[in-house]
Amino acid sequence: MSPIQTSDSKPLFTRGPSLGMRLLLLALLSGVLMVLDNREHHLERTRQALSVAVYPIRLLVDLPFQAADWLSGSLSDRSALQIDNKRLKERQLIANAQLQRLSALEAENARLRGLLDSSAKVADRVLVAEIMAVDMDPYRHNIVVNKGTNDGLVSGQALLDAQGIVGQITEVDPFSAQAILISDPNHATPVELNRNGLRTIAVGTGDTTKLILPFLQNNADIENGDLLVSSGLGGKFPAGYPVAIVTSIQRDLGESFATIEAEPAAALNRVREVLVVRRGASVPQPTVSPEEEATQ
C-alpha cells in the first residue's frame, strides 16, 4: 500500500507508518483484544473503565425519557392522581391480604420441610433498579440498569419484575450494570413445571414474547397453560419465581422431542423498574419435587 500521496494539508514527507501498515497493526490489536475478551475474560478491568467512560452518553440518551416521565408525573391533574391513589390503595389491601395467607403458608412449608430434614428457603432481599432507556445491539437482548457496584450489585444476580423473572446481571461497573434477558437466544433458564415438578430448561428465542423448551420428550406430562417456575438449579436464579406460561405444544411423532413454546411471565419489553435479587449467604436449596416427596 502506498502512503497518502496527496492530502489536504499537503505534507512534503509522509510521517509514520503507511496507511496499510497502520490498518494491519490496528487489525492485529483488535484481534488480540477480541481473543482476550472472548476466551479468557481478561479484560474485566478495561471493560469496566470503558463502561464508566461511556456512562455519560447513556445518561444523556436516558435523560429525555426521564424528563418525560417526570413531566407526565408532575403535570397529571388532581383527579387522575386521586383515582390512581384509590386504585393503588385497593391493590395494596388485596396484596396485604394475600401476603397474610402467604406467610401462613410459608410457615407451614417451613414446618413440613423441617419434617423432611431439608432446610427452608431463605427470604430474598431485593433492590429496585431502573432500566435506562438505551438500545443495545438490536440482535441481542441486553439492558442497562442504573445501579452498579456502588449499590452492591454483582455479576450473576437475578432480575425480577412484578410478574416473574426478567434476566440476570452480566457486567457491572460502579454506576450501572448490564443484564441479559431470559429471551436472549444465548440465555437458558433452569425451570420446573409448577404442577408436577418436571424439570427442564427454557431457552430464549430472540423474541421477547417467546421461550422454547427444546428438551422435553413427546410423552412429557405438560399442558397448555402450565406455569413454569425457576427451579433454582444452577444457582443463578432463586427458586420458585414464575418464568413463563406454556402456550403451544406440538408433538410430532417423528421427532423424539416435542416442540413447546412458552410466553415469559414478566413483561420483558415493557418493564421500566426491575428488582435485583441480592441473596444472603445461602445458596438456594434445590427444591424437592412432588414426585421425590411422594417416594419418600
Place this chain on the structure above:
Amino acid sequence: MTSRESEPVLGLFVFSIIVAFSLAIVPMPEWLGRFRPDWVALVIIYWLMVRPRQVGIGAAWLVGLILDALKSALLGQHALAMAVVGFLAIRFRLRTRVFPVWQQMLSVSLMIAMYQFILYWIDGVSGQEIPLTDRLATVAASALVWPFISLILSTLRR
C-alpha cells in the same frame, strides 16, 4: 497531526461523534430498530474523507472501541470494522468526494456493507448468529441518510 486548522475541527468532530453515539443507542420501536443507520460509521467516513490527516484511522479505531463498550459488544469488534472502513474512506476519498450524490451513496453503502460484513463475521466466529438480511436493511438505511449527514456536517464546518 498538529496543524493550525485542526483547532476548530476538533470541537465539531467530538461533538458529531457524541451525537452519533447517542443516536446509536437511542431507543426505537423494534420494527424500526432494524433500520437504524450506522451513525457512528457514517460520521467517521465523513471526517476521514474531509480531514484524513487530522482525524486518521487510529482515531476511527478508538471510536470503534468506545462503540464496543457502549453496545457491550466484544471489545475490538467495532474497532476493527471501523478501522477497515476508515482505511477505505481514506483510500477512495479523492474519487468519492467529487462524485455526484447518488454515486457517493453507492460507495458509502459499499463501505457500510464491508463494516457490517466484518461485524457479522466476528459474530459468527464468536458464536452469535444473526441473519444477514437484517444487516442489509442497515446498509440501505445508512446509504439513505448519507446525503443529510454530509450536508449537515459541511454546513456546520463553515
